Amino acid sequence: MLENRRFVIIGFFAIVGLIYLARLFYLQVLDESYSIVSSSNSIKRVIEIPFRGQIYDRNGKLIVYNTPVYDLMVTPRKAKVEDTLRFCRVLGIERREFDSLMNVASVYSRNKPSVFLRQLSKEDFASIQDVMVDYSGFQFVKSSLRTYTAPTLANTLGYVSEITKKQLDAQEEPYYRQSDYIGQSGVEKIYENELRGKRGTKFVMQNVAGVYKGPWKGGELDTMAVAGSNLYSGIDLETQQYADSLMGHKVGSVVAIEPSTGQIISMVSAPTYDPNILASRFFSKNYSALVRNPFKPLFNRPVMASYRPGSTFKLIQALVGLQEGVVTPGSGFSHANCPVGCHNHAATTSIALGVTHSCNPYFYHLFRRVIYNNKISNTFKASAAGLEDWHTRVSKFGIGQQLGIDLPSERKGNLPDKKYYDKIYGENAWKFSNIYSISIGEGEILITPLKMANVAAIIANKGYFYTPHVIHGVGDQKKLDPMYTTRRETNVDARHFAPVIEGMIGAIQSGTAKSARIEGITVAGKTGTSQNKKGDDHSIFIGFAPVENPKIAIAVFVENGGFGGQAAAPIAGLIMEKYLTGKVTNKALEKRMMELNLLNKVVLTPEQRAMLKSDTLRKKAPESNSLLKK
Template sequence: MNLFSDRKYVISAIFLTIAVLYLIRLFYIQVIDDKYKLAADDNALRHKIEYPERGVIYDRNGKILVYNEAAYDLMVIPKRVKNIDTADLCNMLQITKEAFIEKLKKLKKQKFSSFRPEVFEGEISLETYATLQEKLYKFPGFFVQARTLRKYPMRIAPHALGYVGEVDEKIISANPYYRMGDNMGLSGVEKSYEEALRGQRGVKIVMVDVYNREKGSFEGGKYDTASVLGKSLTSSIDAELQQYGEQLMQNKVGAIVAIEPATGEVLTMVSSPTYDPNLLVGRLKKKNYPKMVRDTLKPLYNRATMAKYPPGSTFKLLNGLIGLHEGVINENTTFGCSRGFHFGGLTVGCHPHASPVNLKFSITTSCNAYYCNVFKNILQKYPKTAIGFDVWRNHVMSFGLGHKFPTDLPQESSGNVPTIKYYDKYHGSGRWNAITVISLAIGQGEMGVTPLQMANFCSVIANRGWYIPPHIIKSIDGGQIDAKFRKKQRTKIEREYFDMVVDGMRNVVLNGTGRIAQLDSLTVCGKTGTAQNPHGKDHSIFIAFAPMDNPKIAMAVYVENAGFGAAWAAPIASLMMEKYLRREVKRPEMEKRILEANLLPKKEDWVAKK
């Protein structure tokens, strides 16, 4: 009966063959081929980035300079948008129905999954957000995502603080930390303290289902990293003084830098014309930035650290100090001045004043002839001009001129102190001497100094021989800053010589060119300067510090195309000192004159291009 019972083997063999084939296939896809594991992670895991809040920046008195304000983006998951009242939504967003449909269509066409959230409308207003939030349930697929924007409550110090912006591909390829859409500091303190301010981004791995709905954290958060909050910074800026400086500089082009000599802390850094830093935040930046770039007055340009001006007569102080140190003059050395310095066919003119002139009087009256003689003697002290020039140049450099500080301010110019090489190339080696470069004696010629360097130079004199590299951040999260901002840089010049020069500076204010800067009982010391400007009216310069002993503030003021130093720069410096040291300005007339002055280039000159 069981004729064909051997066929059970054939049938069993068929069963086994299929089973073995399947197991081989399964072995291949489960054990050997890795691509399915990657595809599975790609499917179900989302790396959610948690952006920590950017650090807040305070002024030296605890006033907030920058904080973060919530902003709301209207997001959309295109594929989830179904049966919504388009008219109602368009009405709230104040866009047309056509624009709405067009936008949605564009988002739907993107190469990524249509289940991925996209920004539909960035930075919606608070009012829109409020009305929208209530009705959001009616618009499936739409949701609001909060993020933060920088906010500047006092609207001051844009150049010092800098701005934040979206990273570009260049930054991303250079620094793997950043990803598309990230923000970073692009200028000012925001840039130089980027790492401290930004904190550390956290990553949370969440599982999502096929509809992109979150389903909890992956492996209980084993692979998550927590975000680290951005550090808060305390700036050395005095917000009130900064604000006052900006007011005084309104309708003027130039810069004010004030430093606390003992610490190198920058108290104020005004670059004028300035702008409201809030204008370069978020989507306002897109609108305003190109406008500012086109503005011929260059409001974005930080004149305080980048503009190179001749130091003018303020430089005489430095030549005097070098002369004393090199022994070519002493306190009582005198030179005659007959309305200038005459050598061969060359004349460096001077204004009429008594003659002969000693050191103190030379400072008080800003005598050109005196310093031409000093400078000539310094260079001629050595057998060769080049050697003498090198000695002189090293002294100049030791005052922080002609090179960048190890500062925390980005975009700093090194200024210019001409080199032997430069003159050799220009005049021929050995074919120039002290007389050829005599304009250096009075701070003209090739000398280029930034207002920051100028203020620091003043600080060196105030300290009688040293400075701490100027810096604008005094503590990070209450902790200490870099050691380089605590280390004194010394000149080779003896303290007694400084005292002689300071005495002259005091006299400038008491009964010299800077009398206008006088401030009741305060022992203000200063020096006027007027830098020749080949392009137009001279620049008005004043450097000053106070009080004479144990100085609290040293500063430099530049006002472009404004004439004599005594006319504008000196009263501005004086008002600033009053504000800082007395906290209240009691010279309303002087204040009014400065505030109302309009020293801008004639409008037709700079508006013409627009």
């Protein structure tokens, strides 16, 4: 027994010894990384940053691409600058800027290289590379710069900038390093993982002075950088730029959707800015100027701004009333005993006429019937059940929730329910007189321009929609998240849309939306006027065309634009005509809308006015990348 135990123990130690010998052989002979580490004084590991994916419009036109640039790196411990003034003149920087940059680099690490100057153009690199040989501790690293083919879509595309310490610390996997760039907003942020690509690694030999001596082992351990996936959008670049021009000197939004797919055709947030100014080494300075701008050009209004929808909300009310069976297409209401005023028009004897004339009393009575399920003998007491049923119906249109667009910071807006009013008035202490303003799209309802464009798409489709999205394909295979190809139902029967569309056509032909007419094309539309306590009311229009085969659904919001037919409707009509026909026939209307300046109607504080005046007087254009002083 003892003899057997002795053999077991000897065998155990023999196996352990063999394992150690095998591991030693692997580390010294087979594992190249061990060799690299042991030769760290002569072999350098170089990380290659891949190009980010490019972005295209629906017709294959390039929107965003990459321009090669150079980053100047510094290793503080090795840096020797005897003539600082000459060094600063070469790089086109001030002495105080030199001191600040060196201090930042030293704080990061005195022994590791970090960025000294970013994004030098190839012309700048060519002009200074020979001079920089005189300054040890500095080296150039090839990089790339996001470049835009047109000064448009700034908020939708978003911007790329240096990763923050908070973002570095929050990484689940250690991919990014200090000084790396990352998508911070818009499409660049949502599709960061797809756009960033895959890093490459090179091992190069150098002598004790750090001079490059060629690839190590012929580059057999090198891995190539893989460029990021290209993105294919539904944006029509020509239509987008035209919409930008119409929204110049205004505050507001344009959102145009292809109803059959949910693809975004155009998305304008006005005022806007040239995205190229945030793709430069002067990012901080230019970004600060945009933040200070009182018109908030960084605020992405299509998905973040909330407005009362005004009369455009009557379209949803009509469809809910028809589906609930409390009205029929031929139902009529008088103006009697109604607390909301009406426009000067003949009696409203049908749903279609109610929409065409945008009759406030009509939709007051319709909403009351929905809330009380046609039992309107006593409306002094709250009907919580009726309000909850109405809330459920309306929420199917995407109201009061995030639609799920592929952009960050989408706002839900507000769709009041029993819980909301209980919180304001006390449990069941509210009645119809407290809530009737939402019958005409006022009161507590808040909605984003994106949602109203989606409502137009729902009506164009007669009851369903696809989640709106900017990107319809990722990579060569043009992959797309299934959520964007899943049909979402409103549970309103298709037959109920006919009288509502009839009323929208009437609004275009003879009602409040006549300024959105397009010669030879049948347009369905509805204007709205959103009440505004701080200045003139906001102008709203939603619609789609052609009615027979809808290709575009649109929502236009113009702050301080007055009635819906004054500013929003004509802008929408021009954009739809441009997209559908490639031209605009009403040049006089086009000229008037382009020249319409509503910025002076925006209510600003005295401090904001002073800031705006100061910036205007300076007339200083955003700085570019060039180091060359002319």
